Amino acid sequence: MTRVQPQVKHHGAHHHVTGSCHELYLTPQHSVLIDCGLFQGAETSGATPTDASQQIDFSLDAVQALVVTHTHIDHVGRIPYLLMAGFQQPIYCTKATAILLPLVIEDALKIGLTRNKALIAQVLERLQSLLRPIAYDTWIPLYQSTTKTVAVQLRFRQAGHILGSAYAEFEWHHDSSSAEQLLPDGYRVVFSGDLGCRNTPLLPDPTPLERANLLFIESTYGDRLHESRASRMQRLQSIVERCVADGGAVLIPAFSMGRTQELLYEIEAIINDNQGFWPRITVILDSPMAAALTEHYQQLTELWDEEAKLRIEEGRKPLDFSRLHVVNTHSEHEHIINFLSSTGEPCIVIAASGMCTGGRMVNYLRALLPDPRTDVLFVGYQAQGTPGRDIQRYGPKQGYVELEGERIPIRAGVHTLGGYSTHADQAELTDFIEQTTAGSVDEVRLIHGEAEAQQAFTQHLLQRGVHIVETE
Template sequence: MEFPVLSHHGGTRGVTGSCHQLHLDHGVSLLIDCGLEQGADASPGAESAPLGFDVGSVQALILTHVHIDHVGRIPALLAAGYRGPILCSEPSAKLLPLVLEDAYRLSISREPVHVAHYLDILDELIISVPFGHWHDVAVRAGVEYRIRLQRAGHLLGSAYVECDVRLVEGDSRWVFSGDLGSGRNPMLRPVQPPERADVLVLESTYGDRLHPQRSNRRRQLEAAIDHALADRGTLLIPAFSLGRTQELLYEIEDILHHKSLLSDTAASARDGLDWSQLPVILDSPLAQRITSAYRELHDYWSAEARGRVGEGRNPLGFDQLVTVDTHARHQQVVNYLKSTRRPAIVLAGNGMCSGGRIVNYLKAMLEDPRHEVLFVGYQAKGTPGAAIQASEGKQGLVQIDLDGQGYEIRAKVMTVEGYSGHADQAGLVRFASQGAQPASHVVLVHGEQAAKKNLGQGY
């Protein structure tokens, strides 16, 4: 067999479950991501299923970022006996235990002793690697390899992986993109294409489309807030805890900041709202922990975001932000907003309305036209979120089933495009082609077949 050789254990049938193994020699390999297949890609019992491959040769696990579809099978990896290093960026090293602890409690065990043991193992294995610095993984007879993490712009801490392999037969550089950002998240620093790639393993999630401009989405978000609050109702935003919630809070803070500065205008007088007092309710314990970690990691924010902090603003901890921790408090907030006419903005998980605290808000408010549901992310087919989103603009009676009970959708429904965290076709082509030595061989993963086909034709 001629090395290096690449094998895939996920991320090839669709857009989830990324897990790629780079074999460097007999009994020597690297694992890039160990993600869980989700949604339509998932097999029954995927959370607890065995890995399906031997981990004996794996010298290191390298993580591109901490979304579950890239890290969700780490419990299975540990159960298979892996005790090598888990290499990731410094922000990812802080976020990873939060994400995996929550997933472990939901799908494996809530027993405190089990959770503590699991977190202790993770703590021993996680090694943070600074962006832009080469890290020697190991040197064995006839095999040398090192990795470097570069910012990917998809999520705070997200990285693409450069792997230099030096064998007797010659040197090669393999680049694994992970998930590449769209360049429109104002909190994140932009991605720079790799200077060189002999082989590029490239995501293709949005390989068949182009994104709207960031300025358009911000205007749409502000218009959605205005529209919802014109009836003095509640604006419900289903959002995932990691990444999307923090991006939304950042933009909502900016919108409210500027509206407060204009509070004496005639328009503000007409709407009757005191924008400086409008509550923004974050109702998700995990999102709160992650948002707190994001605040501590402000050194990794973009120049724009750090500039706001320098102005004395707190984009992720502003005065109007109200956090809801306990379930009892959650029920109180739901009942209060349902029974009063006080306007509010609520961000609650999960993003596709298939569970989590957003469901109780929907049960309480979907049948009241004063309220509005705002979607800012993809809604998978078959989810309640997709059904609610499909009612947008429809006339007549539309019903939705939530926990076995039917509800009429009388609330307003809107969708704001442009909040995807993934690069579009133009961004992916740029990444692959604009380095000093563009990729000579590209392997497309993490996308539907149509997206891969279109991206391949566009490259």
């Protein structure tokens, strides 16, 4: 019997970072989707989220299920389009993701598609009916041939990226008499989703990989090493203290899920450990979505790491401290912007979106970027073609950025803290491949990375003897 590899089609995040969507064929006639994310930045070719660039432009005839690795918008944002295209198959995810996903999809609908409450309710009801939450580390049947001689199983393992994040493992099994099976019994394909960093707050480290015949691994930071996370809280404290010394707001664009909660956790620790101005400084969380997700984080403390659980036992509230002010209404949001513009009151503002492509952060940037008292602090990846990347690039040169069609001069200070990435860096990605616990990785293919990062990571892995091939 001739041995072949499973067919995989990439519908997003192939040689780019956003729009993750990969179709894995379990048999020549049956497939599953891994994620269905929104395109952002340069990958939309300038399109808005409602443009045809987000539509499902591939056949769903073979698709038996959707497997969701985590709830970031670049991995789940096209699910409404998938449902509108007629998708009615199971959606597999972790239990935490099943809780968080409807919130994220509701927000995506309101921002990108419709404010019609009845239509949103219909989409969410349909989404809920398709969700199939499963526990970490549990194999479940995904596919079985009509002759019951070929089966494929699915398992989620901890990815340590955000709450509920996982990497997905697919394993083939077949009866020795089967004439249908083209893959060896026990053949395993792994999709990494987004792998988190080690030693980050709130979440446990990624579970080490057992083995893989074929590994599709993200490469977002395949070309670099992060700053030390051991001292990142000290660097955050130092930057904020320098920024507020001259007055003005510190604006932190952050993804509603993951980054926001990590920032709140570490800011609470700084306030707890320091006297001076820190116990008096106001931290503004201006994102209804982030606030709702933070509440769920607090309800799912069983998924937190041991350090975070210990803080709760000590009577502290890592995500709901006294100096935290949550903005709920749009009128309050507008009032705060006007107040900061006129007074230069020192404060920390955390708001979405993380790449400055929309959300309330854009309003803060439009009002406060021209003010030299303002500082913008980036703690996450900024994709090519996003306003965030432009602010990083042109801000130090006193340039400008286009926000909603308006040219905004950048007079604010611009800072980047690389240690706050929730993506594994080159060393951690390499360790994931090499430090397996029950075998080895036969072949690696890179996805979810810009071309430069993938090229650098490819050369790095080849030098280490890893069998890596170009993704189809």
